[in-house]
Each structure stands twice: as C-alpha cells, then as structure tokens.
Amino acid sequence: MQALHEAGGPEWTILRPDVVVGDAAGNAMNIATVIGAYAAICAADQAAFRFPGSYTTYDRCLAQVTDAHALARASLWAATSEAACGQAFNYVHAPFRWRRIWERLAQHFGLMVGEPIPFSLSEHMPALEPIWNQISKHLVQPDFDKAVGWGFGDFVFGTEADVVSDMTKIRLAGYTQDADPLAVLISAIERQQQQGVIPRIGIREG
DSSP, X not given: OHHXXXXXXXXXXXXXXSEEEOOOTTOTTOHHHHHHHHHHHHHHTTOOBOOSSOHHHHHTOEEOEEEHHHHHHHHHHHHHOGGGTTEEEEOOOOOEEHHHHHHHHXXXXXXXXXXXXXXXXXXXXXXXXXXXXHHOTTSSOOOHHHHOOHHXXXXXXXXXXXXXXXXXXXXXXXXXXXXXXXXXXXXXXXXXXXXXXXXXXXXXXX
C-alpha cells in the first residue's frame, strides 16, 4: 500500500476488526445471527441454552468482537484524520470470556442456561429444522440452509486460545470510541429480530 501511495496512489489506512457483529441478512459470518437463531430454537424446543463449545473456550479463553456500526464510525475517522494516513490499526472491543456473555444473554432473553457441551452446530442443527420451520415463516429468508452460518459458529466457539488485539495504537492516534461487547450482541440480535432476519426468541409464529 505504501509503495502504491509513493508512486502517486491515494492515501490509505487499514482497520483490522475481529468477529464483526452486524445486521445484514444472509451474512454467513455474523455470530449474532448464529447466537440469536440458536437461542430461538432452544426456546421453541424448551431446551437449555447450552454453549456449543468446550469448557476451555467457555470459561477460560478470551474472545473479542467488533460492532459493524462502531467500525463504520472508526472508518469515517480513518478516512478524515491525518493521524490515520498510512497506518494500520486494530479495532476491537474489550476482550471477554464467553461464560459472562452467554449467561447475560440468557438472562436478557429469558433462557435457561446449561453447562457447555462441545458439539458441531453445522452437524447438529439440521435435525432441528422442523422447529426452525415453525418459528421462521415470516422471516426475510426462512430457508434453514441459507439463513444461518452454523459453520461460522463452529469456528468461533471452537477456538481454544485467547484472542486479544492491542488497541493502544489507535487510541494514541486520537480515536477512543468503543462499545460494550454484551450490548453489541444484544442490540444486533434484537435488530435482526425486528427486521425479520432471525425469529423472535420464545415466540412461535402462526
């Protein structure tokens, strides 16, 4: 990038997010869609909202996400700030352990929490397609195979290592806006429910 700029190309800035949480329907790599759809199926099946990964991932490892709306604001800053020219920045929110997020999500949406059980969402969830069909009739994309990227959930929930990006550089450059990861996930799930991307949790559609 720098060589292209020095040869007469445009200014550039790189932002490095982690797992991006947003609203777009049909995005196979949105963990909010995976969690929200899984939660809705658990509620409809009257099953515990169990973390589909190992105890290590659930209780010991640090994870992180990036809110798509926050990333858009950071991108605007990067495009207009002289301090960002020719630089690459990490842009993520505070690291967390999945246990804290999972239990708070369950509390917020009125779900029962069980102990984590490692299993493959992409292999297990197709057996629950009849339940999905009962609660997804009015979605923008009711097709079970197209609506949720279960394989991406397997990747995220199967990571048994800390994932932490240093935010010092972007903060020293003058950008300090942040977001709470729990609030980011709750807001994204609720927006997707309102927009008909995923079913409302605990509501069977007629």
